[in-house]
Amino acid sequence: MTDLATRATRVVAPARSRRRQLGGGPRARTVVAFLIPFFLPFVLFYLVPVGYALWQSFLVVRRTGGQYGTSYTTFGGFEQYTQVFQNAEFWASIGRIGLFGIVQVPVMLFVALIMALLLDTPLLKVKAFFRVTAFMPYAVPGVIAAIMWSYLYSPQLSPVVDLLKGAGLHPDFLGAGAVLWSAANVSTWLWTGYNMLIMFSALQSIPQELYEAAKIDGASNWTIAWRIKVPVIAPSIILTTVFSIIGTLQLYAEPAVLRQISSNISSTFTPNMLAYAVASGNNYQQAAAISVVIAVITFVLSFGFLRLTTKRAGL
Amino acid sequence: MSNTVTRVRLALVAAAASAVVLAGCSSPAPSDKASAASCTPAKGKVTLQYWNTVPGMDKVVALWNEKNPDIQVQTKNISNDQYGTLGNALKAGKAPELAQVGYDELPSLRTQNAFVDASACSAASAAKSKFVPWTWSQTSFGGTGVFALPQDTGPMALYVRSDIFKKHGLAIPKTWDEYAVDAQKLHKADPDLSITFFDPNNAEWFNGLLWQNNAEMYGYSGDKWHVTVESDQSKQVAEYWQKLISDKLVRTDLAHGSTQMYAAYQKDQIATYVGAAWGYSMFRDNLPKQAGKWTIVPMPTWGTNGASGDWGGSTVAFMKGNKHLHESVKFNTWLNTDPEALALENKLGGLYPAANAGLELPALSKGVPYYADEKIFDVFADSSKKIDTSFSWGPTQKTVNLALQDAMAKAAAGNGALTDALSAAQESALKSMKDQAIPAAAGK
Incomplete structure (x- = not known):
């Protein structure tokens, strides 16, 4: 935290150039560290289930071997x-x-x-x-x-x-x-x-x-x-x-x-x-x-x- | 605003991306049929998982574990969401060796490939003679294998407030016709009194009534299901109850087992209860003040047909992936036929046994104080033997039950008739089977 504060005061002047190189550097790492607690659960428990539901909604059930044969799902469009x-x-x-x-x-x-x-x-x-x-x-x-x-x-x-x-x-x-x-x-x-x-x-x-x-x-x-x-x-x-x-x-x-x-x-x-x-x-x-x-x-x-x-x- | 829109777009892109990723790893290709189960005994100690919904079952299992150090059984109570839990476990390939499954859910689960055939174990096939005939017919799917062993049943009977009947000078009805006449007399004598209630949200109960009239709803032959939910027999039952509802002789505002239902009984507003064996403890425990006022008699019959019906009960199924069939059969047979186990299950869980030996339990041949010391279990044992053995459930029973209930509720609210509910259920059965790619046709 103190590290971040001192850096913030130090980087006032070259802020513009810093922003361009967000891809790497300690600042980007800080950003990522702060975002992970949100994004990880968001992806795991929101986007993935939504994506899964979306995927499921395009499937249909088919069956081989009669009544108690094997069922499987296949792409069924809309x-x-x-x-x-x-x-x-x-x-x-x-x-x-x-x-x-x-x-x-x-x-x-x-x-x-x-x-x-x-x-x-x-x-x-x-x-x-x-x-x-x-x-x-x-x-x-x-x-x-x-x-x-x-x-x-x-x-x-x-x-x-x-x-x-x-x-x-x-x-x-x-x-x-x-x-x-x-x-x-x-x-x-x-x-x-x-x-x-x-x-x-x-x-x-x-x-x-x-x-x-x-x-x-x-x-x-x-x-x-x-x-x-x-x-x-x-x-x-x-x-x-x-x-x-x-x-x-x-x-x-x-x-x-x-x-x-x-x-x-x-x-x-x-x-x-x-x-x-x-x-x-x-x-x-x-x-x-x-x-x-x-x-x-x-x-x-x-x-x-x-x-x-x-x-x-x-x- | 524009910020939100971008965020939403991003979310959609991400969702689409994850869908693509998932596409790579889902939907297993059709695999060949499960290899024939083997019944080789395991070397050394075995631990079995047994998931159930019976109160006190852990104590019954403890009794087994004590006596069988080499076949240890672990129980898990899944009464919160029985079929949801089982369905998820099956999907994840982590099903237990044994699980509690209601008779009416057997075909549905088998359609999902949930069971393993235990007939490789001669002890499993030999258990046939130990159970009430109709139960074996359902767990063996008409003798094509051994997918589960019967545990308990719900043979139906009529619970009667003998004091109310006596007060109004009525005899105990023996047929449904007599029952309808009594319904009228009671209501005429006291407008606040109804002979019974019809819970439109209780398809299981209504199915029991259909069963009694030999209304077979499903058949399987020629590699496809034959759906006959709508039949002359089922229509007869529907029309009978529709008349009672239309004439306002039965209450339709009470949900079975609800506080409201007990309140109505408590206030002497209802004179009978069309119920199953397991219901005896419900009245005893919830209406203690009515001790001695109840009697249990055989179900009213349809003309000369003396058949009875069943409502509820369940089985212990051999689940897919079971690698210890030999041990599972041993435990399962003990659990459901041993008099000591059955007596404990009856005492702790209120189970009414499916085993012939269970019907002769000392606890089930004594008079019951709440019911004026009558031997009520003799009535249920008799009922149990008069249940149609060729009745079978459908592979999408839950969906059909919901459709039946929704339509019965409409009828009870004066919007359509109960026969319409049968049509709705028939239609729902055919559609839901089509959705699951199960070959089916209407009619015999």
Whole structure:
């Protein structure tokens, strides 16, 4: 470390020429040493599996010697992809998740934004307490959260259902029409605090001068919130949206847990559940193709959204 | 922004590159058939791996290890992800010598080349007479080899709340027709009371009901599978339950084994349970307050056909790469036919034995306090002998079960009928076999 520091001060003048010869020398070695802890696992546990899935998705199973003969895989071109695109269950799961995202993501982010803005006003006391409690659900693993909620949804066990019954209401949180929204509710509960925190930390970095200038110009708290705070933290809102789109497309834990108590969640409810069901039936090649298609859709949607918003906001 | 794009492009290039690298080392070429297994005893001490899902199995194995210093067995519990763990081990060429495999997964695993035929060992073939007939039929694939030895079974029977039946003046139903009449009477007398529940997410249970009606779903001849998931027999069962569901005489909102299910039984909302032998301890342990109120009687039958069904149970399979078949057969036979081993497995793991000797265990011929001191195991032993021996499972059973469940759930939600679920399962069976390049055709 000290070695690096002294060198840094010494090399100010010939920095340009140094940069050219990155291929060798002690500096390059330092760079490599710092990058390896990231790149090695990144390659081993990210790129290689992704590459493997990609490779698998182009294979098909063949068999010699009849039923219990030997099976082998061979290159099949786009055969697996053709099957994915022809699979009605796949498109149904995409549609379901699309509906989920269109409703759940805006609702969650709107609530997160309101909470972040409230935390940022002098109106709210005991901020630390609210910040922590709002963030707390994020500390609960998704599966545990879904199990907790499933007890609240279950007609046999839920005190909530019992209370509502007392009030003459008969909600069916696990019914065919409601179960998607019950899952959305779990996701919202889990992730709102997390998104709020990202927005809140962006709010914290707004220089006080801006508020002072606005006050002098006669702006109310309301105007400051909508005209200054929200536009300034727009990049964080966009970031949380992208995260949420990715999260939605990868939805698995919540519906998979609720499936234990509701037959209205099929084994192909979300694209990831479909991929899992196909893989558990030993059709790894098809599961790989499904995963690749989900990844491509995720890429297109998140980068498409980034493109669209950055262009419009001129960021 | 441009920074991100470059990074993504780089990632894609790297991914493509790694795919090319991997291409060089995957997909083994078709190899010739596994050479015939040999049954030569090993020289010196042998250690066998036995992966299973049975609670307390380590204690049973400890008993063996004590007596057999030259054939030591190591157990590993894989109940977390039984078939995932086995599948991965097989892929990596590191499968154990012996592993627990459910009857319904035998054809699927054999299709993946997971087993070795132990018939080279005369002791393995000779074990045939020691097991309940249908179990041997499935582990030997209709007598074409010895790929596993049966361990336990789940002969089905009807659990009845005798107090509720008495209260409403009903006799124990002997046929499914009588059962449907009782369902109506109970529901009429008390709208909160149902005769039983239908769990749409439990294909294994439904398969047991199909089995009872001799609805053979798969056959194998002429080098291809014949898929008959949709048959007159299976439709009869589906239509029967569909009627109970449509008339709202059975609950469809309870998952088998869930807290919710026990809560419903606890609240006296359900009067019977169509279950297997291993279910006896579930009720005893989860509903202690209902001790003495339950009785176990034979499954209602289909007209004059007195057959019963099986739900669950498993085998101990000889896995691919097993180099100690002689020793494996010795241990496997002891594990699944020795009265001492069977008694311990029954006590610790709740296993209901597949061996004939097991049906006569002292523990299984006594009255059971929870069930009003009735000899409930006599009912299961009787059921066990009345199970169709020609029933067989398909090579893509798991996929078919999922398709069946998804469609049964739709039917239970009022969207389609259970007969549609049979069509969906039939279609799924044919498609999944095609995906795996398994020759198959619809019909007999």
